[in-house]
Amino acid sequence: MSSASAFSRLVRFVPKSNTTKVLIGQPTQQELDIGAAVRKGQEVAAHVFSGSSVLAPGQNTGATETIERILSPLAQNEVGTIRCIGLNYKQHAAEVKMDMPTIPTVFMKPSTTLADPWPAQTILPKLTQADDCGDYESELAIVIGQTAKNVSEADAMNYVLGYTAANDISSRTSQLNQSQWSFSKGFDGACPIGPTLVSTSIVPDPCKLRIRGLKNGNVDMIFSVPKLVSFLSQGTTLPAGTVIITGTPAGVGLGRKPKETLREGDEFAVEILPHIGTLVNVFKNEV
Template sequence: MSNWDIGNTVREGDTVQVWVFSGTSVLDPEEPNGKIEIIGRLLSPVPAAEVGTIRCIRLDYVSHAKEANVKVPDVPPLSMKPATALVDPWPARTVIPKHTLKDGSADYGAELAIVIGKTCKNVSESEALSYVLGYTVANDVSSRVAQFAQSQACYSKGFDGACPLGPVLVSAAVMPDPSIFTIRGLKNGEVVQSSGLSDMVFSCAKLVSFVSQGTTLSAGTVIITGTSAEVGFGKVPPDYLHDGDEFVVELWPHIGSLYSVFETEK
C-alpha cells in the first residue's frame, strides 16, 4: 500500500501490525521469522551505531538557492552531522540547544535521506544508485545565527538531536527513480514547504557519486539531500522553531510522515 502513512498511523495511536525479520539490522534483515507483532514505538530506520557521519547536502534546490540569494552551485556544497545528531521519530523529542533558544534561530528543513546499503568508494554516477539500500525522510535542524556567523555549517547543524530520521525506509528497488518523490513540511499543521524532487540541482545518483570520491561510504551511511524553499529564515519575518512546536516532513509515495516535537534544553 504505497499511501499507507505509518508515521501518522502510529502518531494517532492506531494499531500497526508488522512481519518480524530474524536479523537485527536493516542492513542485514535476514528472513521473516513467521511472527507478527504490533509496533510499540517507531525508531530511526538506521541506528546511530550504523550511521557514522551524516553527510548533508546544502543548496540542492533551485528554489532554495534563489531564496538564500546565492548562485546555484556548480558542485554539491557539503557539511556533516555526527551520529549523535540522529533522533527517532515521535514520541522522541528534538531538543533545541540553550544557546540556539536564546537567539531564537532554530530552523527546519524537509529533506529526502539516502541510506547506503553496500560499502563503496569512487563510484560513477551511472552505478551510484546500485549502492543505495533505500530512502527515508530527514529534518535538517539548524541554528541559523551560528550558521551565518561561520563559513562552515557543521557546528550549526551538528547539535544533539538535529537530525530526526524516519519513519520508514523504502527499498531502492521499489523506487528506482527517486526524482518522482514529492516532499512537504508542515509546522503546527500549516504547510510551510512543498516541492517535487525534480527541483533538485543534483540528482541522487550525482550526490552518491560525488560524496564517494576519495571517501569510503560504509553501509548505513546517510546522505540528506538538501531542502526546498520556504525554510524559516527565508520568511518575512523569520519563522523559527520554539518549545512545543511540531514539525512534520511528508514524503510520497511510500514513506509518509516524520513527526518531530521540539522542546528546549533543560
C-alpha cells in the first residue's frame, strides 16, 4: 500500500527555457531552500522527471532545467477539497484564548483556494480589505498519495506521499462572526502551498520540523499526522492528491499586541526546515 516514489524533494515549475511548459523535477542542490533562493533572484536548477504530476512523477530523465517560476506542487484540479485542522497547536489555542480540542476540529477550503508561491500575487479580497482583517497562518501540509478510507493510525503513513508548506490565509472578522470557518478561509487563492513536496522517506518524524512565519519554533501538535489521516478517512474517501493542512503554531496576527493584519505590499513567508523550504507570498488588493 506504500505511496513512496523514487524522489526526495519535488518541485512543480515553469522552466526558463520554455515558459509555456510546466515540469516536475527534483532540485539539483539537495538542501537548498529553493523558495528563498528564487525570491533572492538566484538561479535554481532541477533534474527533470518524466511525469506530469507529483502524484505520478515518473523517473529522472537526465535533463536539467533552470526554474523560472515555482508553482504549487499540485494543480487545482488534483486536490479536490482541502481538509483543514483548526487549533492543533497548544500555544496557538492559548494565544486565541480557546480550549484545546479533544478531537480534531475540521473545516474545508475549496480547490479554488489553492495558489502558487511568489511571484504569483496573493490576493486580499475586498471583503477582507473593508475592515483590515486579513491574517496569516503558517502550516505544515500533508499530501495523500493514494486513496484512503477507514485507515488505522498504524497504517496511516502508508497513504502519505509527502509534506509541503501552506499559508491558511484568513478573514478574521468573518471567522469570528460565524460558527463555521469555511467562508472566512475559503476565498480564491487563500491557500498557497509550496515550494517543494518532500517525501516521507526523508521526514520520518514531521513533529521535528521547524515552522516559522516571517512578516516584513518547534512543532507542538496536539494531533499527530497519523491521527489526522486516520481521523479524516473514517467513513470518508480521501482521494490521491488530497491536501490536509494541519493547523498553525502560535504567532498569528490576531494574537499579537497590537494586532497585525495583512495589507497590500506585505510579504509573508512560511519557513519549514529542514527540506521543505520557504513559501513566499506577496499580497495585493483585489480591485
